[in-house]
Amino acid sequence: MIDWRRTFGLREAGVHYALLLLLGVLAALAASRGLPPYLSSQNLGNIAYQASLVGIMGVAMTVMLITGAFDLSVASVAALAAAVLIGLAGQVGFVPAAGAALCVAASIGLLNGAIVQFVGINAFIVTLGTLTAVRGLVLILTDGRSLMVEQPQVLAEMLAFESTRVPLFWPLLALAAGLIALGAVRRLPLTIAGGVVVGALALLAGPGFTVAAPVVYLALFTALVWFVLRFTVAGRRLYAVGGNAEAARLSGINVHAYRLGAFVLSSVAAGFAGILFGCRLGAINPTALQGAELTVIAAAILGGTSLFGGAGSVVKTVAGALLLFTLTNGFNVLDLGANYQGLIEGIVVVAAAAIYTIGADRRRDRPAAAEEAAA
Amino acid sequence: MVTLSLEGIAKTFPNGTVALRGVDLTLAPGRVHGLLGANGAGKSTLIKILAGALAPTAGTIRRGGEPVRWSTPRGAKAAGVATIYQHIPLVPTLSAIENILLDEGGWRRSRAADRARIAALVTSLGDPFPLDALVADLPIGARQMVAIAQALAAGAGVVVMDEPTASLAGHERTRVYETIRRLAGEGKAVLFVSHFIDEIMALTDEVTVLRDGRTVLHAETAGLESHAIAAAIAGRSVTALERAAEPRTLGAPVLEVRDLASPGRLAPTSFTLRAGEILGLAGTLGSGRSELLHAIFGTDRRASGTVLLDGAPVGRWPDEAVAAGIALVPEDRAAQGYVPALTLAENIALPHGGRWLLDADADRTAADDAIRRLAIKAPGPDAAPGELSGGNAQKVVIAKWLSPATRVLLLDEPTAGIDIGARTDILRLIRALADGGLPVILVSSEFEELLAVCDRLLVLRDGAVVGEADPAASTESDLILMAGGGRAPVGAAA
Numbered sequence: 001m002i003d004w005r006r007t008f009g010l011r012e013a014g015v016h017y018a019l020l021l022l023l024g025v026l027a028a029l030a031a032s033r034g035l036p037p038y039l040s041s042q043n044l045g046n047i048a049y050q051a052s053l054v055g056i057m058g059v060a061m062t063v064m065l066i067t068g069a070f071d072l073s074v075a076s077v078a079a080l081a082a083a084v085l086i087g088l089a090g091q092v093g094f095v096p097a098a099g100a101a102l103c104v105a106a107s108i109g110l111l112n113g114a115i116v117q118f119v120g121i122n123a124f125i126v127t128l129g130t131l132t133a134v135r136g137l138v139l140i141l142t143d144g145r146s147l148m149v150e151q152p153q154v155l156a157e158m159l160a161f162e163s164t165r166v167p168l169f170w171p172l173l174a175l176a177a178g179l180i181a182l183g184a185v186r187r188l189p190l191t192i193a194g195g196v197v198v199g200a201l202a203l204l205a206g207p208g209f210t211v212a213a214p215v216v217y218l219a220l221f222t223a224l225v226w227f228v229l230r231f232t233v234a235g236r237r238l239y240a241v242g243g244n245a246e247a248a249r250l251s252g253i254n255v256h257a258y259r260l261g262a263f264v265l266s267s268v269a270a271g272f273a274g275i276l277f278g279c280r281l282g283a284i285n286p287t288a289l290q291g292a293e294l295t296v297i298a299a300a301i302l303g304g305t306s307l308f309g310g311a312g313s314v315v316k317t318v319a320g321a322l323l324l325f326t327l328t329n330g331f332n333v334l335d336l337g338a339n340y341q342g343l344i345e346g347i348v349v350v351a352a353a354a355i356y357t358i359g360a361d362r363r364r365d366r367p368a369a370a371e372e373a374a375a
Numbered sequence: 376m377v378t379l380s381l382e383g384i385a386k387t388f389p390n391g392t393v394a395l396r397g398v399d400l401t402l403a404p405g406r407v408h409g410l411l412g413a414n415g416a417g418k419s420t421l422i423k424i425l426a427g428a429l430a431p432t433a434g435t436i437r438r439g440g441e442p443v444r445w446s447t448p449r450g451a452k453a454a455g456v457a458t459i460y461q462h463i464p465l466v467p468t469l470s471a472i473e474n475i476l477l478d479e480g481g482w483r484r485s486r487a488a489d490r491a492r493i494a495a496l497v498t499s500l501g502d503p504f505p506l507d508a509l510v511a512d513l514p515i516g517a518r519q520m521v522a523i524a525q526a527l528a529a530g531a532g533v534v535v536m537d538e539p540t541a542s543l544a545g546h547e548r549t550r551v552y553e554t555i556r557r558l559a560g561e562g563k564a565v566l567f568v569s570h571f572i573d574e575i576m577a578l579t580d581e582v583t584v585l586r587d588g589r590t591v592l593h594a595e596t597a598g599l600e601s602h603a604i605a606a607a608i609a610g611r612s613v614t615a616l617e618r619a620a621e622p623r624t625l626g627a628p629v630l631e632v633r634d635l636a637s638p639g640r641l642a643p644t645s646f647t648l649r650a651g652e653i654l655g656l657a658g659t660l661g662s663g664r665s666e667l668l669h670a671i672f673g674t675d676r677r678a679s680g681t682v683l684l685d686g687a688p689v690g691r692w693p694d695e696a697v698a699a700g701i702a703l704v705p706e707d708r709a710a711q712g713y714v715p716a717l718t719l720a721e722n723i724a725l726p727h728g729g730r731w732l733l734d735a736d737a738d739r740t741a742a743d744d745a746i747r748r749l750a751i752k753a754p755g756p757d758a759a760p761g762e763l764s765g766g767n768a769q770k771v772v773i774a775k776w777l778s779p780a781t782r783v784l785l786l787d788e789p790t791a792g793i794d795i796g797a798r799t800d801i802l803r804l805i806r807a808l809a810d811g812g813l814p815v816i817l818v819s820s821e822f823e824e825l826l827a828v829c830d831r832l833l834v835l836r837d838g839a840v841v842g843e844a845d846p847a848a849s850t851e852s853d854l855i856l857m858a859g860g861g862r863a864p865v866g867a868a869a
Binding site for chain 2: 231234237239242243244246248249250251253310311
């Protein structure tokens, strides 16, 4: 049984509509100006590539927000991970350096979480502090200069990790077939429809369709977190911890462990994004990724994640990240005047939040009446 | 002073739900009018209409004979109707006097004239709180008095009180009773809403009982018997819970509590609970009843001592207690009992771990079973617990623990603030569970309930067990005496 009005309503699916609408508008503008087609598989792949780092951090941030906490330090942690990677890769090789970078990131997440949970300071304040302190650490490590990897063979390894093109035609067709088969067996019309859409897009893109590796990392990470949130006991408990921490605690859920886990996940995801960033350039400058945490949070808000915990969807966060980077990409490709970009992005974020809030109010009206009906 | 009368007030919500089907109610100066009804009978809707939070769909409100209309809280206030809600909406970070003056005009934050006026008003209430104390620092009874002062400061002629005593301890209730009598004595009209029939009998001049949006009883209190009111509320004759005819047979010891203590809250306490035993904890609010439960459950981090389940020590964290089979139904169901963002089925499944993947079908089946077994009035397993009335939400919180994994059930005020039908359901369920061999510890402010259901009673005062009572040989007044005051007798303040 599907509640169609809810599933396809503005509140549930608004960010997807916004993304499609924006793509449509940009495509029409590109066509009217005689530019090459905007909706080419290459350009769409580019948008996904540009959004991948923010998307990866956004997925973890969504988990964080679901538990009712907040992490402002992600961009600084990503920069620190990149600095550790670049600094160490020359001596110890790519894989050990990446491992070290992830460990450093995880320990900062653990520190953030421990201070928030056991000292009891608000997460906003703690991570505002670590945002600044970790950025300072990056400056100390790099001595304020750009670092780069000199060894050509390590550099090649890093490039291979980040810039390999992954052919997606056959995997997408397989995914489409899988979705249609699952939908047919379990009688889920939406799953069948999703499979048809994926298959159609794959056929449109053609057998030569490839994307950069970070897009695949983002897709896999999103799918994993989505699965955990949707289908596991741990996922439900994450929502419970954010929705009513006291009720969760009295239900025997280890609230500390879930919150701490969210902080570590957030920092490790940021560390991984930092590694991708470092690999992209083979170098790091100490102000890299400054301000990206706000884009990450904006993506989660566009995806309808509540800042008060207990609600949120990683798929919609990724759609939110794609929406933000489609705006950026559109401004660049169509040369619409980069000066307007910030203004438009800001308006989009506030408008999205307004839609969610109004939608939530309308939902809240119903329970009052239902209470009368139930009694 | 004027008379406010409601004539044929009806309210139909846009979705078609009919909450009120034509209610008449007269609030006369100098009289206290009691309003009763089960949860969902339409009391809340009627109060919201009086307070201006909702507009009626039919009927007239007359003030001194003139028809009046208002559709905003400000309008109601301007017409001289002040409403004091059960959950007191005050600003905790402001002082008491600033809260009282919150809706006054002008531009200066504090004026000597206002202060003198409010000081006189608060003195007339018996100085229940210092004017400059932060509301956050005040005990809940004093906050209630701040809310009453706020209502009176605006010069209201009609005072509506929605269950003002529901969350108060004995002496705080007495103060509210005194205030209500004083207000009536000053010629104000008071509408007093309560679940407590004894309060209604002692305080009010006339009584209206609502059921299904209609007035089913309106009479002078003097000529009424309390069981007539109870019958009108329930709509069927209330089968009061009979005390168990003979002592129930108890099984082997299950839970042993040794020297459980918490600094400043609970003196060292030891007792043993047997299979199928219902142990009642009697005492006033703050006597250590809830504190004892939380010490057993591991939510009190400062507690020391040993809890043994079947002879094995239980870990001192709540997740370890749950894993061992100890279950707690907390006092405040909305804040501690359920997660509003999850459905009924998900809430019921919340404590049950032990697997990785969710089994939505099994959860829904379990929820359907619980809905049937506990007679939960809910649209289905996908309903949100916040949409349910108090009694039904409480049943959902209890349903969380109805699994074979539960070895000991701790219940903290499971019947507080719920109507008599749901209350009886819950007490029957407790008995049925105990008959099945589950040991239960029950905390309740209703000593009558404890006497009816429990096998043994511990009486607490000031954080220590002061005595043990045999329910078969005790009366409510025995318990009140042992608990050191208890709920002050309603008539005392008259």
